Amino acid sequence: MDWLDQVKWNSDGLVPVITQEFGTKQVLTLAWMNREALQLTAETGHAVYWSRSRQKLWHKGEQSGHQQIIKSIRIDCDQDAVLLEVEQKGGIACHTGRHHCFFNKLEDGQWQAIEPILKDPDEIYL
Amino acid sequence: MDWLDQVKWNSDGLVPVITQEFGTKQVLTLAWMNREALQLTAETGHAVYWSRSRQKLWHKGEQSGHQQIIKSIRIDCDQDAVLLEVEQKGGIACHTGRHHCFFNKLEDGQWQAIEPILKDPDEIYL
Numbered sequence: 001m002d003w004l005d006q007v008k009w010n011s012d013g014l015v016p017v018i019t020q021e022f023g024t025k026q027v028l029t030l031a032w033m034n035r036e037a038l039q040l041t042a043e044t045g046h047a048v049y050w051s052r053s054r055q056k057l058w059h060k061g062e063q064s065g066h067q068q069i070i071k072s073i074r075i076d077c078d079q080d081a082v083l084l085e086v087e088q089k090g091g092i093a094c095h096t097g098r099h100h101c102f103f104n105k106l107e108d109g110q111w112q113a114i115e116p117i118l119k120d121p122d123e124i125y126l
Numbered sequence: 127m128d129w130l131d132q133v134k135w136n137s138d139g140l141v142p143v144i145t146q147e148f149g150t151k152q153v154l155t156l157a158w159m160n161r162e163a164l165q166l167t168a169e170t171g172h173a174v175y176w177s178r179s180r181q182k183l184w185h186k187g188e189q190s191g192h193q194q195i196i197k198s199i200r201i202d203c204d205q206d207a208v209l210l211e212v213e214q215k216g217g218i219a220c221h222t223g224r225h226h227c228f229f230n231k232l233e234d235g236q237w238q239a240i241e242p243i244l245k246d247p248d249e250i251y252l
Contacts, residue, residue, distance in 0.1 A: 003232060003235055003236055003237055006237060016142050016156060018144050018153055018156060020153055024151075025150075025151035025152075026151075027144055027146055027153065027209055029202070030142060030144060030202060030206075030207035042232065072231060072232070073231070073232040074228040074229075074230055074231050074232070075228070075230045075232070075237055076155070076156060076227040076228050076229075076230070077220055077221065077222050077224075077227045077229070077230075078227070079230075079237075080156075081156035081227075081228075083153055083228040094203055095203065096203050098203075101202040101203045101204075101207075102200040102201070102202050102207075102209040103200070103202075103203070104200060104201045104202070104203075104205075105198055105199070105200050106129060106168065106198070106199040106200070106201075109129055110129055111129055111132060111201055111205075
């Protein structure tokens with residue numbers, strides 16, 4: 001049986017993907033893949049996601065240069081979630097110019113942005 | 127505006143939740159919460175999820191004793207994914223008796239279980 005057949009794709013044909021930085025172990029993003037994206041990720045060694053907003057394949061870093069080089073691909077006990085370990089090029093995973101996307105922390109009943117913007121998005125997406 | 131209103135719940139009223147172990151930074155699980163689960167998690171300081179298979183609130187560790195004590199709650203840039211940092215009681219997050227759920231690694235075109243079972247599930251769920 002093909003390893004891609006063992007993934008439990010949801011009703012949209014997608015699986016949620018947690019991407020964690022190699023070394024720091026920081027959780028960078030939660031994104032989604034369809035079958036083709038996961039196959040391309042494994043074959044090319046670069047993270048390829050499915051953009052739900054644009055409804056097309058999203059080669060991470062194609063515009064920003066902030067590619068993710070695959071170190072490992074894991075799946076969970078229920079085969080319905082994937083965990084990638086990656087090297088994050090440029091040290092920026094988030095489109096806001098931050099290291100990672102989970103920069104809002106719940107404090108005193110409010111989401112507080114607690115991580116610095118490392119690069120102005122206008123300079124990332126020219 | 128209530129912090130719970132700022133979460134972008136999906137069409138089922140759920141949000142995906144990544145749970146990461148405090149200290150080791152190991153990603154333990156990907157699970158789901160509805161509004162009540164996230165509110166209870168914040169209020170009680172223990173992880174409460176929504177079980178999609180059982181369609182009810184799931185107080186993590188209620189059977190196994192493997193509770194998750196909340197250290198922080200974060201949300202991502204799009205407000206559609208949550209990241210918890212937790213202390214994992216018993217050192218076992220997975221129902222298979224392993225430390226975490228992402229124990230299957232893609233190697234040579236196959237998912238290989240590469241993490242040890244720390245405790246027999248029959249001894250966890252009596």
